[in-house]
Amino acid sequence: MSYNKKESYNPETTEVLIKNYTSIIEQLGEDPSREGLIKTPERAAKAMQFLTQGYDLDAKEILTSALFPEEYSEIVIVKDIEVYSMCEHHILPFFGKAHVAYIPNGHVVGLSKIPRVVDVFARRLQVQERLTHQVLDCIQDTLKPLGAAVVIEARHMCMMMRGVEKQNSITTTSAFTGEFRKTETRNEFLKLLLSNRV
Ligand SMILES: Nc1nc2c(ncn2[C@@H]2O[C@H](COP(=O)(O)OP(=O)(O)OP(=O)(O)O)[C@@H](O)[C@H]2O)c(=O)[nH]1
Numbered sequence: 001m002s003y004n005k006k007e008s009y010n011p012e013t014t015e016v017l018i019k020n021y022t023s024i025i026e027q028l029g030e031d032p033s034r035e036g037l038i039k040t041p042e043r044a045a046k047a048m049q050f051l052t053q054g055y056d057l058d059a060k061e062i063l064t065s066a067l068f069p070e071e072y073s074e075i076v077i078v079k080d081i082e083v084y085s086m087c088e089h090h091i092l093p094f095f096g097k098a099h100v101a102y103i104p105n106g107h108v109v110g111l112s113k114i115p116r117v118v119d120v121f122a123r124r125l126q127v128q129e130r131l132t133h134q135v136l137d138c139i140q141d142t143l144k145p146l147g148a149a150v151v152i153e154a155r156h157m158c159m160m161m162r163g164v165e166k167q168n169s170i171t172t173t174s175a176f177t178g179e180f181r182k183t184e185t186r187n188e189f190l191k192l193l194l195s196n197r198v
Pocket residue numbers: 087088089126127128129156158159162163164
């Protein structure tokens with residue numbers, strides 16, 4: 001199963017986006033026919049389709065494609081997953097790290113599927129809070145674990161390059177289900193999050 005449509009851009013969408021990017025370049029006072037910009041609308045059209053490919057992907061299908069029966073019922077945590085998304089207000093990137101944990105309930109999921117699920121929801125126009133909840137809900141609904149936890153730490157370019165122009169602020173969002181709502185489990189999760197690296 002292919003999760004990445006990097007090389008298969010929709011020709012109709014590409015054509016419309018090329019026209020629109022050409023117009024944007026003109027409106028910005030640039031000359032879209034000068035050498036350096038000739039291919040820019042096409043590149044931008046493809047880049048934007050790449051960055052929003054999550055709309056065409058089914059995150060639940062990704063998880064169910066690699067479920068393995070296993071009687072492990074402690075915390076599994078996949079941390080420091082790189083996240084690149086775009087804020088839906090300014091269509092500017094926000095980026096950082098996601099940390100995802102769950103407590104299996106008879107099945108474990110192939111580890112690589114967790115970052116894939118993060119990408120499916122990150123590659124859309126987003127707000128960080130919704131991204132956090134979508135990853136959590138997908139894991140909860142599909143794996144039906146004893147609990148799930150998602151923490152995302154991100155920097156928003158719309159707060160750095162423009163607007164309030166704050167270079168060092170980091171936004172952290174978190175969401176929990178099941179066992180992770182209990183203080184003891186949540187503390188263990190937070191300890192694992194801060195623990196030493198391999
Ligand atoms: N809650 C939330 N807000 C976000 C996110 N990404 C961007 N924003 C905010 O969306 C808000 C949009 O506010 P508006 O006042 O409509 O837009 P604006 O005039 O461009 O605001 P400034 O960024 O303050 O200049 C801003 O406060 C952004 O910081 C996000 O992921 N979550």
